[in-house]
Amino acid sequence: MEHVLAAIEERREELFSLLSELIAQPTVSPPARNSDKAQTLVAEKLQALGFEVDRWTVFPGDDNVVGVKKGTDFRNYKSLIINGHIDVAEVGDDSGWTYPPFALTKGGDGRWYGRGVADMKGALAASLFAIQMLHEHGIELKGDLAFQSVIGEEAGEAGTLAAIERGYSADYALVVDTSDLQMQGQGGVITGWITIESPVTLHDGMRSRIIHAGGKVHGASAIEKMMKVIASLQDLERHWAVMKSYPGFPPGMSTINPAVIEGGRHAAFLADRCALWITVHFYPDETHEDIIREVEDHVRRAAAADPWLRDHPPVFRWGGRSMIEERGEIFPSLELDKEHPALLKLQAAFEKQTGRPAVVNMSPSVTDAGWFAHAGIPAVIFGPGELSHAHAVNESVDPKQLVVFAQTVARFLVDWCNTKRE
Incomplete structure (x- = not known):
């Protein structure tokens, strides 16, 4: 030898x-x-x-x-x-x-x-x-x-x-x-898309009727509702920072990054769709399947507390086999x-x-x-x-x-x- x-x-x-x-x-x-x-x-x-x-x-x-x-x-x-x-x-x-x-x-x-x-x-x-x-x-x-x-x-x-x-x-x-x-x-790392979509497209002139007393229109801006989703993700990220750790990693390595947001169609309309692309880092003793369940459960609970999101809950798409072809990826731990x-x-x-x-x-x-x-x-x-x-x-x-x-x-x-x- x-x-x-x-x-x-x-x-x-x-x-x-x-x-x-x-x-x-x-x-x-x-x-x-x-x-x-x-x-x-x-x-x-x-x-x-x-x-x-x-x-x-x-x-x-x-x-x-x-x-x-x-x-x-x-x-x-x-x-x-x-x-x-x-x-x-x-x-x-x-x-x-x-x-x-x-x-x-x-x-x-x-x-x-x-x-x-x-x-x-x-x-x-x-x-x-x-x-x-x-x-x-x-x-x-x-x-x-x-x-x-x-x-x-x-x-x-x-x-x-x-x-x-x-x-x-x-x-x-x-x-x-x-x-x-x-x-x-x-x-590990996994990316995911969270999408909020309204079943109707409302003209900008309808905004006063969805946000003011007596307007009687149960509508919403998908962009504004996505802000509640982002806030819920920040809460979950802070919870992970307190509750999760792994030997060999500095504190707070388990993160949720709101990386890309896409929404709205024109200044004359209320945004009827908004999509958020997130990147989630997790520890070696976790699987991406575990992380998907945690994130979805937390966001759905936050959505259930909102009168409009309760009826129009966020939709999730996770991972993918190519960032080029599908704008999604998974790196298991x-x-x-x-x-x-x-x-x-x-x-x-x-x-x-x-x-x-x-x-x-x-x-x-x-x-x-x-x-x-x-x-x-x-x-x-x-x-x-x-x-x-x-x-x-x-x-x-x-x-x-x-x-x-x-x-x-x-x-x-x-x-x-x-x-x-x-």
Whole structure:
């Protein structure tokens, strides 16, 4: 095994060359629908390493790629999924970049620069390189190994969910998203639309008759009624801040953001429709189904106290498989099982490689890892790169992290996929 680890260090330029190829493909999302060439690179690499490759279209122009390498005794030994997303954050105006965003460039500080080096093509390239080194040195795995290069994470598009729905599963999932080589769980995020709609459209001249004594018209402005919904959400958010907490998160991380409001048709009419787009953050020990029930129950109770909303209650639409196509997303939470044998082996691999204790904590962000937990597949987030550099101008990564990550993954693969099932 030591010769594999030495080869990863000695041949690191091959890792960087693969990363350069991936960075050269501008798979920015949004607008997305642009990952064909990058996914072809991944698929060809997997085929060269002996994987059976499954490629299918999730959205036109955006395919998932999953490679599976059957273990030599796969029925009796542990399996693993390595998961990462091929899309990167949008760049927009690149005039603030010191280096071109889609050309891997070494800066004067020794770091690699380019969109996606930290989030998360660096991890994809390093994972593939670790697998390549094991393959070239004849190291066999007795359990199955699946490598997933999925689309859509940056725009809340459920590429990972699509892979799970296609039937891919394992004893453990390693989501190699940005974590600064820390091993992490995460809270969750869900977006939702709350809509208030009047069955009639009233002219502005009717306003006096719906708000003044003796007007005798049971009408309302949907925009004004939405203000009561927003107030109820603020009350619930404050209640959560007092009553909810989770180790590893600062107080008040469970929030309800009224992000977008749309309503009204013309200044000559009372607003007969108003829609509110909210973003809800929740803790690792909660599910998005729990959160939906809590929010809906609270808002409905507030609406029941209003004479007009009681007869015209808010309507809810939650989540979605794409922020681009449906203006909705879900990132389920991931509560770490800190005693899971795979996590313990990953910690041991990192500590043996670096001589430092592994850091196990909670990510302040969200990733696709929650979809595995939601499907009953234990998982962890572990990848190179710092969140402060992800999505940033002049995104960069420490090349030493990429090498250490590849070595740690190689150690972990050999240990976990050669662990016998009980």
